Amino acid sequence: MNGISLSELCCLFCCPPCPGSIAAKLAFLPPEPTYHYVAVTSGGNVTYKVQFNDRAEWQYGEREKELLDVSFTTNSRGNKIACMFVRCAPNAKYTILFSHGNAVDLGQMSSFYIGLGSRINCNIFSYDYSGYGRSSGKPSEKNLYSDIDAAWNVLLTKYQVPQETVILYGQSIGTVPTVDLASRHQVRAVILHSPLMSGMRVAFPKTTRTWFFDPFPSIDKVPKITAPVLVIHGTEDEVIDFSHGIAIHEKCQKPVDPLWVEGAGHNDIEIYTQYLERLRRFVSVELSN
Template identity: 75%
Template structure:
């Protein structure tokens, strides 16, 4: 998300003021699809075909551990879903909402690596207008997309909310916070979250206007699940102050991870990232559940 000049903002709001259009101009950058899904005769199961742009880092054996299929959101869009089996008997499945300018094809190798290291399966999906998902990338579609993914994960795989960890990264924190404000789960992880679209474009914004897209700052206080916030202190896209404000507004937070010197796209390269996630999932969550 890049900042807009005052004149550009006025043009956006006056022709006419439409929050979904503002959100689209501020945030969405769907890449050229890096995969395709070929479904069987029933249309319920698919085969994943990755392009070279997906930069797959594993063998065909790992590729076979990935299940793909389509579901429909309540707005009628066809949503591409990916279930990555990373562990034989995992306690948790991570419902991962990825960042901007990527799709689940590009993220597939990362999911394999992350899930195997955390002993968790990972379920992900593409937003409307991303990858093989139909429709347009709009704020209201984001919320419908994650709702469809949540329902598919629960109904298709029989996974209970107490065994689901919601993980949102960057723009993916927007639907994650929205879903977490309405459903309780095992935990919520917010990686480089934003307070709202206006606060990203105009850092001096101190209130949520009616046309402000992605108002996570007003929803996060309704999240009942334990929340881990992760943010790089040198984030050049979503300022560190956003993560701090979200952390302070949430009701049930655990110790956050502020990654010194990390920007927006390199937090995962720091050793404390994986260490903090592993400790949270294997040590803190079981004790929180027991209490």
Template identity: 70%
Template sequence: MAQYWSGINLSRPRPAGPAPAMNGLSLTELCCLFCCPPCPSRIAGKLAFLPPEATYSLMADETGDKHNIILTERADWLYTDKEKEAMEAFYTRTSKGNRIACMYIKCCPNAKYTVLFSHGNAVDLGQMSSFYLGLGSRINCNVFSYDYSGYGDGTGRPSEKNLYADIEAAWLALHSRYGVPPESVILYGQSIGTVPTVDLASRHEFGGVVLHSPLMSGMRVAFKTQRTWFFDAFPNIDKAPKIKSPVLVIHGTEDEVIDFSHGLAIHAKCPRAVEPLWVEGAGHNDIEVHGQYLERLKKFVSDDLPN
């Protein structure tokens, strides 16, 4: 049964992070892991991406530039049609040539910050839309999000390189289309979404960064290695020291998908890390139901960031 709290949809059809170690690996892939170094990156990719069946489609208006988002029942939209009018959707192209869907939700008329949200691996924009509206209205921020290549109504296929191109295209669209400067953007990555978030934050300075259940690297999740191999995927731990923005790390102490040690390590590596939120007893997909989640985000926006 879907969980709801304060009007925010917390349902997740499948875990929002990489699948458990060794899940679905064939004997050939296991042999390749030790005999052919380039293979683990592809294996990590298979473990990480679980795009759901699309829960929405985009319908162009008379200008062809803006689109109405048509949600299916699986999107679990919790709000009224009038509230849905706060959502604007459109397509953009990535540097890899893929078409991805983007969504801008104007939650607050006088918001100082816009959250650029990179979601977990087993959801799309339709499923996240209610969560975004509820989150933004409660922390007094607008929300901009996008689907990864191969997710939702987009083209291409999910991959590590496409993740980096996807968030770059999303950021450029947010900046050029809505005139939002980098200092007014909070990058928010959840689970696999911390991968593009950390990459973009390591290359550009923003108002703030939130890393929700971050992973150190793909190999560290899948095979619990203690170092970054040259063929590793998603090396957040090596990019985190380059982030110049204030960083809030959130992690559940009983995370069954990405161990709590990953959050601890990422927090220690960020030069401008603020007081983290360690949610005692929380797993990978239920942090949002704990009251301190919204309270810490509100404090991050109001106290930890420049105002």
């Protein structure tokens, strides 16, 4: 029935799991924080500077840290959310709102952001989910949606970035809040890197419908996105099966040519040359036409 065995179906109806428990098991593995923010007071105003520890594996020097503008905001659920604006390109046409994958935080992603943004000529704004890095609270599905809304508001208000120049980029679990935001707001484009259809479809691969307790139901939200969507997925993904990327791509209103990386897994797509090539073409050619 609907791709689930009789025993699984009985278990689901007799004692259906709550979405929070599924989400916690499937998605949330926040690492020990790899950075902290140091408050600087000047003229009664408080700003922050970032400091990394060794586990952040910062690949640049002190001068490049000046590219990182860090701050805190508060989401609608009362959690303090750490934010980072990476000024990668002086003449950037677009700004990427990047929702990172699991088991990393802003400290570990900072070097990657500088490298990516400088190569595709985009600035990058990112944030840590509740319970990740220096963000307070605990990770949950509801917090994911509240976290990206808070980040979105900072990007549009504090940094005055026009929403028609924003590209939403979600990686793995980060595709969940990315799809949710994109389904509710008009943006320039969306990039979904190793997306999942829903939590139950990851836990029970034969699931073919969305159950009422299914967390992360991106497959039902993707059709509401009106912006162009680029889907990226490795054909040998061992965490989120390649079939998820295909299904998400097929549900898009405005899909562009996807990037299926032959032989790539869940965490190594970025090392393949076609990754940067595809992003460059998407940003500099396809979005400009």
